[in-house]
Amino acid sequence: MNAVVGIGSSPKRKEDARFVRGKGTYVADIKRPGMLAGVFLRSEHAHAKLNSIDVSKALAQPGVKAVYTGEDMKADNVGGLPVGWGITDKHGDPMKEPPHPPIAHDKVRYVGDAVAFVVADTIEQAQAAAEMIEVDYEVLPAVVGLVDALRPNAPQLYDDVPNNLCADWELGNSSAVDAAFENAAHVASIELVNNRLIGNPLEPLAAIGEFEFASGRYTLWTTSQFPHVVRLLMGEMVLGIPQHKLRVVAPDVGGGFGVKQFHYAEEAVVTWAAGKLGRPVKWVAQRSEGFVSDAHGRDHVTEAELALDEDGKFLAMRVKTLANMGAYLSTFGPNIPTNLYAPLLSGVYQIPSIYCEVKCVFTNTVPVDAYRGAGRPEATFVVERLVDMAAREMGIDKIDIRKRNMIPKEAYPYQTPVIVEYDSGDPLGCLERSEELADVAGFEVRRAESASRGKYRGLGISTYIEACGLAPSRLAGQLGARGGLYESATVRVHPSGAVTVLIGTHNHGQGHETTFAQIVSDRLGVPFEDIDIVFGDTDRVQFGMGTYGSRSLVVGGAALSQASDKVILKGRKIAAHQLEASLEDIVFEDGTFSVAGTDRKKSFQEIAGAAYVPFDFPLETLEPGLEEQSYYDPVNFTYPGGAHFAEVEIDPDTGIVTLERYTAVDDVGTIINPMIVEGQLHGGIVQGIGQALFEHGVYDPTSGQLLSGSFMDYCMPRADNFPQLVIEPHSTTCTHTPMGVKGCGECGTIGSPAAIISAVVDALKPLGIAHVDMPASPNHIWNIIRNARTPVAAE
C-alpha cells in the first residue's frame, strides 16, 4: 500500500509487521557485551528495622561481582527517588514527603522493599548468592489498612509523619455544600471501597544499565512509558548524572497502563551499579517479584453523600476519601487521588456545589500510583454508585434520574464547581444511543427468562467523564506539578520526501507508529509507507513527557500537527522561490505546491529534494533543509465521556457472575484510526471489568504479606470471561485541540466498573442488596446471597 492514508481510515498497523514475527525488541531481549545479571533481595517483612546486613558469604559465591546495600548507595551520595507532583494540604502545608532510598537502609516498610542488589556473571549465580545474604531484621508491627493506619495507636511508618498522614487535602466549597444539604428533600449516602489493583502489564519490568568510559556516558534501557522523564528524574535527582551524559532508551514495551510511568528504584540501581562495575548490568523482574515491586493502583475507602430536591435533581455532593499511598510516595502517588480525582466528581451532571476531602495515608504496602484511568475511575465509581443509590431510595428509574441531571449539550462549555471546564460533550446523546444498542427495552423479558432458570439477572448503567490529554502546564503547575506537561515532535523530511517523525510520547501498544503516520500522511500528502515514527530514545528524540493520561494523540498529536504545518510553510517558501511566485500565491493541497490559479506546481517530493540542493537559494531569507519542530502545551484538558450498560447473570448456587452483554457508547472526539480506537476501548473495558469482577490486591492485615502475589492468586481477566462487547462512537469535537481529538485510552476502564456493579446490585435486588464492593467474585457474591437477611426466590 504505497498511498496516502488519511484521517478516519484504518490501515493495518505498521508495528505489527515485527510483532507477529516475534521480532520486537523488548528490554529483556537485549544483550550487551560483557553484561552481568542483577538480582534484588527484598524484604520479607512489612515493617522492620535493619539492624545489620552481612553480605560476606554472598560475596564469596562463584561469579559474584558485587553486593550493594542501601548504606553503600547512601555513602556514595545517591539521592532518594523524587516525587513529580507535590500537593498542599487544607491548612496550606506541603504534603509530608519522606525520603525514598532506592535500596532501604535503617528500615524496611513493605514486603518487597529492596534490601540488597547482587550482581554476578549469571542470573543463577546472583540468585544463589542473594540467598546467602544475612539480614538481621527487628520486626515491627505493621499496618496495611487505611482506617487502621489512622487509628491513634497505629504503628507509625515515619517518626516525622504523625498518624501516617501524608496530607489532608480538600477541594470545593464546604459551606455551600453544607447549606445545600440542610435544605435537601433527600440525602443519599454510600460507603464504598475501591479495591487495590495490580496493573500487571504482560511484560514484566526490566532495566539494563551501562557506562561507557571513553565518553563518560551512561545508558539505561528500561521498560518505561516516559524515557525523557526518567532521564530527568534519575539523572538530576538520584544519581547526579548530567542530562547530556545520560541516554535512556525505552524500546518496545509490553504494555504499560500507568505501571511503567514512574521512575523506579531498579532503574537507578542498575545504572549506578553499571558505573561502579564498568560493565552492563541487567535486571528483569520475575512476575511474582513484580507483584511486590511494581506500583499498585486504586485502594480508596470513601464515604459520599448526595443531596437532592423532591424531583430528584442534584443539589450538592460531599465526598470523604482515604487514599492509600503505600509505604513511600511513588512518582505521581499523591496527585492521583487528589487532582485527578476530585475535579471529576461532577461527572456528566449539573451539581451546583461539591466538596471533597482526601486523606492520603501511608501504610506498610507497595507504593500506590496511577493505573489506567488513575483517579478518574475512582471518581466515576463514587458518583455513579451514589446516583444509583439515590434513584433506588427515591423510587426513580436509574436511567431517568441520570437524564434529569445531565449537562445538556447546549450548556457546553460547562464550568463545574470543581475547577475544570468541560469544552464539549453530549452525555444525553451517548446515553440514548447506548440504551438503544443495549436493548434496555427488552431487558425485563431477559430477566424473566433468567429467573425461569433460577438465575438472577441485572442491568447496570454508568456514565462517565474523564479529564485527559495531560495537561495544560499552567494549570498543572498551580496544582503542584513539578514539571511541564507539553509534548514535542520533529518532522524530518529527507531529500527523497520520505519522513521521519521524532516524538516524545511512547508507544507500548497504542499503535502510535500507525496513527501518527496517518496524521503526517494526511497533512503532507506523503505515502504512509514513507513515514517512520521514532520514539523512546532520548538520544534520538529531542524531548518529551511520554505516554500516560490519554495524552499521546491529544498532546503529542497536536505537536505533530503543528510541526507539519511548519513544514508546509517552509515548503511553500521553497516552492515560491522555485516557481518564482510570492509566498501568498503558493497553495499546498494533496501533496502538491502550486501557484494559485496556474498550472505551475511542484510535488512535495520535488520540494523536499530542492530543500537540500540550495544552489540558488536566497540564503539571507531562505535556509536549506526541511525539518521542523514543535512543542505543544494544551490550553485545557480534554473530556471524553460516555454511557455504558452491563447485563449480568448470577448463579445463586455458586455466586458466579456471568457478564452477558456489554454496550459502550463513547465520545472520544475526532477519530484518526477507528480500528485502533475500538481496540483501546476493548482493552480498557475489559480491564475495568477485571477490577469489578476479578482483580484484588489483598494484604494480610496482621503480617502485611501480599496474599494475591502471583497469577495463581490474583485473578486476571481471561478470554472466557467475556462476551463480544458492543461499541459505538458518539463523538463531539474537542474545541481546543488542533484535530478535535479527545483521547480514548482510559475511557473503558473509567466507565466499566460502575456499570458492572450497578448490574450486580440490580440482579441482587430480590435480596434487598443496595451495594456490593468490588470485586464481585464468586466467593464474595455467594456470601452476600447466603447472608441476605430476607432471602426470596428469584422473581
Added chain:
Amino acid sequence: MQISFSLNDEPVTVDVDPSTLLSDLIREQLSLTGTHVGCDTSQCGACVVHVNGDSVKSCTMLAVSADGGEVRTVEGLSKSDADLHPMQIAFRENHGLQCGFCTPGMLMSAIDLVKNNPDPNEAEIREWLEGNICRCTGYQNIVKSIIAGAAAMRAAS
C-alpha cells in the same frame, strides 16, 4: 549435557544444564527472543512454542526433554514478511495485538487449536485461550483473528 533437536527446521546441538528451562534455552542460549516470558507460575502463555507439533508452555518444560524432538517458535512460522502464516496475517488484519507481548504465545496456541479443531466457534476459542493472558486487547480481536485465521488455514489446506 548435550542435546540435539530441530529448531524451526534447522538442526541444533547444544550443551545445556539439566535444570535449564526450554524457554531459557531458546531465549538466552539460542537468542530467539520472540518467545516471551510473562510469569513464573505457568499461567500467562507468552512462552508457548510447539514441541513435536503440539503447543507447550516452554517455561514449564526442561530443555533436555526436547532432545531428539522438533521445536517450532514464532520465528519459525514464516521466513519473510511476504510469507506470513495465515494466522499471523489474521492477527494483523484483525488488530489481534496491541503491545505484541502475548502475541507469539497467542499465535502458537491458536495454530495448535486449529490443528485439532479446524473450525472452532467463539466459545471453543475462548475456552482454549484459558492459558493465554492478554492484558491489552480484552481478547475481543484475538477471538476475531483466530476465527479468520482458522478459515484461512482451512482454505489453504
